[in-house]
Structure formats: structure tokens, C-alpha cells
Amino acid sequence: MELRVIGCHGGETPKHRTSAFVVDDRLAIDAGSLTSGLDLRAQCALEAVLVSHAHLDHVRDLATIADNRNQNGAAPLVVAATKPTIATLRKHFFNNLLWPDFSRIPSAGRPAIRYLELKLERPVDIAGYAVRAVPVDHTIACCAFTVRGERGSLAYSGDTGPTDRLWDVLNATDDLKALLMEVSFPNDAARLARASGHHTPETLARDMAKLGRAKELPTLLYHMKPSFQAKVERECARLPRLNLTVCALGDQFIL
Numbered sequence: 001m002e003l004r005v006i007g008c009h010g011g012e013t014p015k016h017r018t019s020a021f022v023v024d025d026r027l028a029i030d031a032g033s034l035t036s037g038l039d040l041r042a043q044c045a046l047e048a049v050l051v052s053h054a055h056l057d058h059v060r061d062l063a064t065i066a067d068n069r070n071q072n073g074a075a076p077l078v079v080a081a082t083k084p085t086i087a088t089l090r091k092h093f094f095n096n097l098l099w100p101d102f103s104r105i106p107s108a109g110r111p112a113i114r115y116l117e118l119k120l121e122r123p124v125d126i127a128g129y130a131v132r133a134v135p136v137d138h139t140i141a142c143c144a145f146t147v148r149g150e151r152g153s154l155a156y157s158g159d160t161g162p163t164d165r166l167w168d169v170l171n172a173t174d175d176l177k178a179l180l181m182e183v184s185f186p187n188d189a190a191r192l193a194r195a196s197g198h199h200t201p202e203t204l205a206r207d208m209a210k211l212g213r214a215k216e217l218p219t220l221l222y223h224m225k226p227s228f229q230a231k232v233e234r235e236c237a238r239l240p241r242l243n244l245t246v247c248a249l250g251d252q253f254i255l
């Protein structure tokens with residue numbers, strides 16, 4: 001499984017892009033930078049995108065990728081998410097006001113995007129992977145994903161603060177190769193992190209103590225806020241007994 005980091009930050013500047021990852025060129029996880037970070041050919045090669053939740057930093061480039069793929073006659077892009085996320089996308093995003101409804105353009109029979117509703121913790125085959133959505137704790141409905149390929153599984157936390165079910169599921173996932181894990185704010189912004197449903201390095205370390213293999217499991221950190229990036233990195237570097245790597249734009253991991 002090849003994992004490419006297209007966007008890995010909790011905000012945007014010319015040096016920071018919002019969350020988007022691509023597995024084997026065909027499955028995207030979140031859509032924060034799918035058009036700002038991928039060329040047209042790579043955009044059109046995607047088969048599906050897993051959307052963790054409806055916050056703009058995770059869905060924004062669905063607008064532009066739908067438009068680009070429509071112009072290029074690409075096959076419908078499967079937008080896989082849980083029911084509340086799809087409802088928000090329909091009502092507030094692809095609503096013919098903020099942006100055209102590309103689930104009916106160019107035609108209802110062969111649209112630019114096609115919604116696929118995920119039921120929590122029920123694995124479904126998407127682009128050749130067994131994908132499972134697991135609920136996490138954020139300010140709106142949000143889920144983590146496990147993505148199982150032929151040689152093992154990858155997990156993605158989505159936006160979350162301290163949570164429980166995800167760690168139970170990961171403890172029971174015996175072929176887990178890596179975890180993409182959010183950490184957003186420095187330790188002295190703990191109140192802000194709590195109010196916005198995110199982690200600091202301290203809360204992350206406490207939460208990861210619920211994971212049996214935390215010391216060995218390659219854990220790829222993402223969603224740092226650009227304003228606090230250096231500070232959060234320094235604080236993460238001091239965390240003991242974890243196998244942490246901070247994601248950077250353009251990183252490629254072979255799992």
C-alpha cells in the first residue's frame with residue numbers, strides 16, 4: 001500500500017495544505033487539498049474519497065475536483081461518508097447555491113460525484129479496499145477509517161479529541177501497519193483543543209496509552225495548526241514510548 005501526503009495541516013498558507021491523503025493513486029482520504037495538491041491526471045485517476053466529516057478543511061476541494069472531473073469526462077467519483085456528513089454536503093455544499101449539485105451533473109445517471117453512505121463499523125468494499133468507519137469525538141459527527149488492503153490495514157483518525165471506541169477497534173485490528181493521527185494545538189492551548197474537539201500532544205499521549213502496540217505502531221501525525229506547527233512538533237518530540245513521525249507535504253510511505 002502506498003500512502004501519499006497531499007495535505008496534512010489544520011489550516012492553510014502557501015506552505016500548509018488542509019487534510020488529504022491518497023492510497024495507491026485511487027483512494028483519497030479527505031478532500032482538503034485534492035485539487036490544490038494533485039495534477040489533473042491524478043485528480044481524474046481517483047475512484048473514491050472517504051470523507052471523515054463535513055468541516056470545510058476536509059471537504060473544500062470536493063467542489064473543484066467535481067468540476068474538473070466533469071470537464072474531463074471522468075467516471076463518477078464515489079464520495080463515501082456517514083449519513084450526517086452526506087446530509088450536510090447535500091444541504092449546505094452541493095446545494096445549487098454555494099456550488100452546483102454535481103451529484104446530478106452532467107446527468108443524474110452518470111454524475112461527477114456519487115454519494116455512498118457508510119454505516120458505522122460495517123466494512124464495505126471501496127476501490128478494492130475493505131473500509132470501515134469508526135465514530136470519534138469531535139464537534140460534529142466525525143469518523144475515523146480503517147482501510148484494509150491485501151497486505152494489511154491503515155487507520156486514519158479524522159478530527160478528534162480524546163476518544164475510546166477507535167482504540168478498541170485498533171487493538172482488535174491485528175494487521176494494522178500505520179495510523180494517521182491528528183494533533184492540532186500545543187499543550188498550553190488545551191482549553192481551545194477541548195472546545196474544538198482536537199488533541200494536544202499531552203492528550204494524544206494519554207489517549208494513545210489505550211492502544212496496546214503504541215510503542216511500535218508507526219504513527220503519522222497530521223492536522224497541526226500552521227500557527228503552532230513548530231511548538232507542537234517540539235512537544236511531540238518529547239513524548240516517550242511512541243513511534244511518531246510528523247507528516248510533511250509530498251511524503252510517501254510504503255506500508
Ligand SMILES: [Zn+2]
Pocket residue numbers: 053055138159
Ligand atoms: Zn473538524
Ligand SMILES: [Zn+2]
Pocket residue numbers: 010019055057058159223
Ligand atoms: Zn480539520
